[in-house]
Structure formats: structure tokens, C-alpha cells
Amino acid sequence: MNHKFPEYKELDLAQVNQEVLAFWEADQTFAKSLQAREGRPSFVFYEGPPSANGKPGIHHVMARTVKDIYCRFQTQKGFHVKRKAGWDTHGLPVELDVENRLGIVKTDIGTKISVAEFNQACRKAVMEYTDMWESITAKMGYWVDMKNPYVTYHNQYIESVWNLLKRLYDKDLLYRGHSIQPYSPAAGTGLSSHELNQPGCYRDVKDTTVVAQFRLVRDEVSDFLFAQTDTPDVHILAWTTTPWTLPSNTALAMGANIDYLLVRTFNPYTRQPVSVVLAKDLFREFFPEKNDALAIEDFQPGQKQVPHRVLGEFKGARLELARYEQLMPEMPRPEQGDAFRVLMGDFVTTSDGTGIVHIAPSFGADDARVAQKYGVGALTLVNKQGRFVEEAGFLAGRFVKNEYSPELGPDDETTDVFIAVTLKNQNKAFRVAKYEHSYPHCWRTDKPVLYYPLDSWFIRTTAVKQRLKDLNNTINWKPAATGTGRFGQWLENLVDWNLTRSRFWGTPLPIWVSEDRSETVCVGSMAELKHELQKSVEAGFMASNPLADFRADDFSDQNYNRLDLHRPTVDELVLVSPTGKPMRREPDLIDVWFDSGAMPYAQLHYPFENKEVFEQFFPADFIAEGVDQTRGWFFTLHAIATMVSDSVSFKAVVSNGLVLDKDGKKMSKRLGNAVDPFKTLDQHGADAVRWYMTTNTQPWESLKFDLAGVEEARRKFFGTLQNTYAFFALYANVDGFRADQPKVGREHLQETDRWILSHLNSLIRLCDERYQDYDATAAARAIQHFVIEHLSNWYVRLNRKRFWSPGQGPDKLAAYQTLHECLLTVARLAAPVMPFYAEKLYRDLVSTCPAAWAHSVHLSDFPVADEGLVDKELEERMDMAQTIASMVLSLRRKVKIKVRQPLRRLVLPVLDAAIVPKVEAVRDIILREVNVKELDLLTDTTGILVKSIKPNFRQLGQRPQYRSAMKAITTELAALDQAAIARFEASGRHGFQAGDGQAIELELADVEIVTKDMEGWEVATDGKLTVALDIHLSPELLREGMARELVNRIQNLRKDMGLEVTDKIRLALQSHPETDPAVNAHRDYIGGQTLASELVLDPALENDPEAKRLELTETLALMVKIQKS
């Protein structure tokens, strides 16, 4: 046991980090913190799995700080908080990374390199940086169980995922369909949205655009248009930026509520009379105002300006299901569906084009959706190479983009232009123009992406949309707007989840299909697979059952690794259908997001193991990840839990924002502005980084990470806290203070003790509330304010003398106990945010008596506020004392009188009798602080004070009848002179007539009276308080001031000589007419303060070689001799 509080020369947070880490390691503190709460209620936390094939960045430190804070807090609150780490190991980023390293592309897989080899490479790459992750996790103090993580590629994990898929399959929530996906003809591969979001993928390109004329068929629906015009035909105008999709057009889309016009005009190219339909909002884009006056009848074919006349207006809904003729009749017609009709689409806008959208369901996602809704078929006249197929007649063999062709260059005629010219000549183009827009490009080949229909499996999330929304409303989102806004919107516009990916390294889709697709089986477990395989062996489709030895009740890796549940092994398994046909696995993998969304189940290998455990660990009380996960992990967790368990997956979620560089730019390796997390933690210590991140900004706002801010946190907060501790330790050791001494009675507490304890307990309550509400920022800011402003700048400053005064006694003990209590409590309050320094501080503070406290702050309980110690009135009057002291100091500065120079009198005019007792209570504190001898409260201030009066708006606002008279009241009050104010104060009321004749009667409560000035005094005003300072210096005061100057200089000298605080001295001062009177008058004081056992005035000191020269003022110096006695 230590009998002394450790003292330190300086604060080295990085060093503290090291020491505490070593302590935790040796002590197994994390494990103990869990053991200690074993059997207590659980606080459930889910760790979102990071991908270990990338190095951790500073933003991970941010995200993990958030997680760690609330887990540590809830642990201190007594909950059992299990934290299982996890690794996201599948998916495209891993594959791309491996392709890069091997120098291959997707199409090489299966040819240049086998799938087995490729997947082996992925398996290795995926855990490549595991040790870096483990290291950063430890260094930053994130407590999570890294020893038993869940890993998404393990067979047990996959089995759980398969089980979930099977449940969805059984609920008829899985179906096969096709969707329009980005596809790179040049690379021959589908692209994910992830790939499309690589920087530089979206590029501005200039394309030839066409406004095509679609000829309506006259029928019951469209008849009303034909009836209004003289031309035989009516055309719908539709705009496209991809004219190569026009041959595949099968429908047009209009907005049901959009206003459209029927316009009689002439085709600008063929000059033929036409009647066209377009959105009213876009009318002026095609028909300028200057042509309004031109008459249709007068039009000459050679005329440059084309006349127009609006014939009618109607809502899009009127044309629903109207028929039109195929634009290019030489093209085939779709085999299925009722094509060439006008559909209503909610995606139609009038922001550009014509307000009517050309629909080619094969080449647009919106197109496909609306076409499917109406049962309109598709034409796919382009193949995967981006080339028109044979059936496309005169277009057959053409590349839709020159970039896809090996021969064509940018200067060759494009298919778009070719089609535009063709349509022009056929009176089918109303406008042809170049248009610049952004379009995605394949990041590997730099060539434009093609949207192309591909087969996929989907999860019917739209079937549970309402339930998803309802459950979402019960989730506590931080910030709330993310839940209602971003996430809510996302759910509102939900589409079915495109589950499958044509890839290699991922969880295989456990669905086997017979060749004619008539029979399907979904496998939900290893045991089931074994059983199916057995049947297949019996049917003769498999030579042997690779799972023959698998035992369903043995969860060991050895048992589970009998068969790798990845490609290509699973592809080789042929099953048998109920009718005896062979079935092969659907070759696709599932979206990796399903892996991570399945983690509440799969991390426990549910439902095969841990069935009861799962009940306790679902749903999570809390999760936290970046906002970019809103539609990622947050969604997949939510969707899977809703569909499988009809429950939320998490009750509360904190989404944290980006970490940008200090100029607000995104960090990237390319720009070289990425902050190295290891270096940062090593240099500044995790606490400073965590503290900075937490206090600087709310976690969901993006953080402009600036090392200067980390440094500031260290200097301001940790420096002050450390100084406060060092101050405490210095004197506590001198006095042999022990923290486990019985508490002194409350009667021994001074006003300042009770004041700081009041603040402390308010702080405890606030922190508890804020942490509870996932608002660590407010908690940490409050702690910081308490430490710097209240504890250090005021409490320690006011009470320094109590600590260094000689002797012992209840008053001194009270001071030690109060300060100790404050520091100890701060350590416990701040521990979730700054786990290392809090640990250090806590252990130092309890080091003199470890038995009385937990040996780690993280094993200690969160402080409980003692409401009985909270005294708001006390806090108020101390605030007032601080304000008054500050005002006096300001006055002193103004008149250039040092604080060391005592002054006679301070006067405080009292406007409100209520403050009298408050001031009385803090009178001594004020006087001591500002070095003034008397404080007078002046109650009768008439004639002395200059007052001003203004309305109390808040008060008056409560009275409806005066609300509109506010201006008149303001004017009236501003006009009152001193006498009128005095009368008002005396009578308590003031009546007058407002401009409109309203009689107004004001009471004192309706106004605020403040003082401005005082005749003949040095005065300062702050709000309602005014102080006046008597700055007259009597000879007596000057002598006392001089004595203090002397003491001050002698103390400095003592220090310079290296004397201990307790050393006694013999003191000789040079005799001097300017100082002798002060020395004589205050001999005892000087001697006492400087511990001088002997004080002599020596006229001959000037020549003493041992004497030192002291500068007292600019003009006065004195010789002094000090000898240790």
C-alpha cells in the first residue's frame, strides 16, 4: 500500500496510455468488468463487422469511441455488456482487391485461375490486416472481445445465414426475377453500385439527344385529342439522351397529375403540319414567346420561325393506356405483354425534356418497373457486347456506343446520330440536339456503362414495408432526423432487395433448381444438405455424400469443415428433386450486406446453438456505425429482423458522421491528407483523441479532424485536471492526508466546499442523463467546464491557502476531502470517454487505501447524485460572487491599481432586497478575492444611482392585452426620467395612455430597472449588478500594499534559493525611508508569511555581498538578505 499520492513532473498522456494498457493486460480488467456484472441485466450491443482486408483509419477510431463510451457507461451502471467482435469477410471489395493483387480481371476467374484458387486467395487476403485492427482496437482502448469474433466466412456462420434465407423462402419472400443492372460490355461484367461510386466514375459526357414523335392511335381514350385538331395525326413528344434505346421502346410514361398541352404546329425538319402533346411546364422550351403572334394559316414552308397554337390542356391521367404506333415498325414487337401504350409513372417530372418519358424496359430501372406494373413487354435488341442483334434489321451489328467497338473512334458517326437522322427523315424527330449530362463509366475500362437486364433473386421486402415502417418508428435514432428522414424516406421508397451477385467469394445462394426450372429446393442447414445429398447419392446423381460423416450435434470446426460451403465445392453438389430430376445450385452468391445484417443470429450460430442465449441478446439495446450505413447495415439488420422475427433488431442507434481533414476535405490516400491513426494515438494518447472527438462536435456531424484540437484538449482539459491533481497530491502528501479518513461533518464545510459539491452533484445528474440518452458530447463538455471553470479556476484558487496553511483541523480536512471527492468523481464520470487517464487518476486517488474502493475505475459504479447536496441558490450566489469579483478586478485594471494593493471599500447598490442575504453569504469570498476591506450594501440609492428602465418582455408577453401595445410601452419607458422612475419605484405602478387610447397600467414586475452609473465613483455594471469601488489610497493602505509587495518579492527569493516551503529563515532588509514605515507597521505579517524567525532593518545592507537586490517598483529597489535558520 502506498502512503503517498503519486506526484508527476509532467503530463505525458501517451505514457499514461502505455502504463494503463499494461495494467489492463496484466489485470485482465476487461474480463473482470464482465465477470463482475455476470448475472446482472444485460445491455445488448452489436458490433458491426469491419472488413479486415483494409487498414483501419482515424474514422474507425471515431466510430469505435462512440461504441466504447456507451458500453463502458452501461457497464458502470451495473449492466452486463457483452461485446463480441466480428469480421466482414465476403464480397466485392475483397474480390477487387485480390484481382488487383493477382493482376487479373473477373473474366480470368475460371480460365486463367480456378475459382478454388481465387477463393483461396480471398480467404487469405481477408484477414490480412487483422493484427493491425487488433492493435488499433487495443491502443484506442476499445473494449471488445477480439478473441472469439464472429467471422462471416466460417461454415457455422454461413449455415445460420442459410437458415435465415430458408425461413424467407418458406414465407414466400424469396423470388427469382430480373432487374436492370449496370453492366460493362467492355469488361463483360456486371457492376455494383459500390463500383459505380468509385471517384471519377460519373463523368460529364455530350450525347446526341432526340425528341421523338410517337403517333397516337385514335381510340376511345385518345379521341378527345383528335377531335380538337385539323391534322390527321396526333403525336406524343418524348425526349431521350440515349437514342439507341428507341428501337427497343415499348411504352411511354406520363405523370397522372401533370398538365399537358395539345399544340398545333409544324415539324421543324420536314415542315409538315403536326399536332403534338407535351407538358405545359415545358411548352416554352419548344415554342418561344416571340412566335406566339405567327398564324398557322400563314405558314410558308421556307419560313424560319414556326408558328404554334395551343389547342387544349389536360391531365396526364386522361391518356392512361392510350395506344400509339411502334416508333420503328421495322423492329420486332415484344413477344409478351401489351406494348405501345401510355403509362402513368410517378417518376415523371417536368424538369427537362417534354414531360413524357420514353420507356425501354430493358435498359432502365424505372422503365422496367413501370412496364412490369402495367404488364408491358420488353424488347432487348442489344446484346451484352453492346451491339444490336440480328433482329434489329438495319441496325444489326452496330455498337450502341463507339467506345464498345474495337474499330470506331470518337469522330465516327455514332449510332445515336444515325438513328436521329433516320427519324428526322421520317418525320419522327421533333428536335435533335447535343446535351451534356453525367453518366457512369466502368472504373476499370473507362467506358460507359450499359444498363442491362440480368437475372437475380430478390427478397420481397415490399411485402413487409408497412411493418418495417412501424417498427422503425419505435427505434431511438441519434440523431432523430436520420430515422424519420433518411431512413424513413428510404423505407417509403422501398423496392425489393436485389439479393444476388454474380460473383465468386461470398455466401452461396442455397437454392437448387431443376434444369427446366419447375422444381426448386432451398437448403437451410448442414444436416438438411447431408440429407438431400444422401437422396442424391441414392438417385445416382452423386457418387458419394461428402457430408456422410457430418453430425448435427457436433459444433466443432472439425465437424463443420468437412465441406467448404463456398464456391466451387457447393457448385459441384447435385441434388435430386421430388420427381427424381437432377437439381443444380443457382450459381449466384448473396449480397454481403445480408451477411452482416444476419449477424444477430449468425454470431451465435442460431438456431443451431445458443437458442436461449439468443433470446437474451436480441434485439440490441444499442448499435452505432457511420451514417453511410443507413441504407447498408442499419437497413439489412432491420429488414432481416422484421421479416424473420417481426421485431426491431436494435432499439437505439447512433449514426456518426464522416471524419474529414482539418479543411473539411474528405480524407484519402490519394490526396495524402489521411491521418495515420497509429501515429496519432502514439503521439497524443488515445484519451486526448477520444476527448477531442467527443467534445468537439456531435458525433453525427462530420468532424474536421485537426491535431491542433487534440493538442488543445490535452493542454486545456487534461493539463488543468492534472494540475489540479498535482496540487492536491503535493499538499495531501505533506499533510499525510488519507482518503479513507471518516468524512468531516457538514458543519465543517465552507461555503465554497458546499458550492463545488453542489455543482459536482448537478454534474453527476447531468452526465447520467446525457450518457443515458447517447449524448456523450454534452456530458463531456459539462465535465470539461466543471473541471476548468469551477474546480480549477475557482475552487482551487479560492482555497489554496487552506491547503498550505500550517497545522491540521477539520477545516483543512474538509478541503482535502472535497477536492478528493471532486477528482474521484470526475474520474468516474469521464471514464467512458477517457478510459486511460481516468484509470490513472482514479488509481492514484485511491492508492492510499485501495481496500476502500474498486481497484479500477471501470469496475467502479457510476456515481449517484446526492440531490441533498444540490443547492441551486448557492450556485447562484457564487456565480454572483464571481461576477462581482470580476467587475472589481476590471475596475482595478482600469485605474491601474494592483490586486496586491488593498483598497478600503466596495459599495454595492441594492435594487432588489432579495440579493442582500445572497451577497452577505459570499461577502468574505469577494473581499478576499479582490483585496478590499469592506463591502457596503447601499439600499437607499436615490440620487446616487443613475437608473434605466426597460420592459420585461417575457413578462408582458404573458398578458395578451398588452402584446400589441409593446411598442408604445417601450417608447413610454424610454422617455421616463430619473424622477419618474423613482416615482414608479415608490408607488409600484405606472399608468399611461397608449397612442391608440388604450389605458396601460404597469407594475414593477413588468419592467426591469438597472443601474448605469454612480456619481463620483468608479463603477462597473453587468446586467443587474453594479459595483462601485473606493479607490482612495490612504498612507495606511499604501503601507499595507508595500508590505505585501515585500512579502511577494521575498517569497520569490526564497523559491529562487531553493528553500523548502517549510524552511525558516532569518531576514534582513535594507533600511529605506519608503519602506521602513511599511515594515514597521506590518512586521508580524511579513515575518509570518515568509517564515522569518528574525527580521531586522539594516542600514548597511547595501554593501553586504550576500544581500540581493529586489525591484519593488519601477523606481524603488531594496537590498535583502535571507539566511536559512
Place this chain on the structure above:
RNA sequence: AGUCCCGUAGCUCAGCCGGUUAGAGCACGACACUGAUAAUGUCGGGGUCGGCGGUUCGAGUCCGCCCGGGACUACCA
């Protein structure tokens, strides 16, 4: 393009239910202190609260539109 977040001093951020003189820290400048001292205190300059319009007796705060930054989703004629 849609959705969401943000915009307050040179920088980082507070500002509750609308109340009339908008605050803190950093940085900068001046002064003071020197037994917490590689600390500390006091004072000071510095603001069209992104812009415009509206509601109101009164708007940084509420509403609408716009501008700028960011994120996500989409890329669609």
C-alpha cells in the same frame, strides 16, 4: 434529380418554450500574477447569425423560397 444534415467571430462550437445588448474556447493584442508556474488571471478588438421573403408587438430561433458545403440514394427521359 430526390432525401437528409450543416451554414452563428479568423478557426471549432453553444444558443432551451420566439423576448429586444448573440455567447464560450482557440488564435491575436495588451496588462497582471509568480508557493498550481513548461501554469494562471483580467481586459480588448473581432458578428449583416448564408441570402431573400413571410408570420409576430418582437425572429439567430417558426414558415417558405433560394444560395453554399456534405452525405446517401438514383442516374432517369
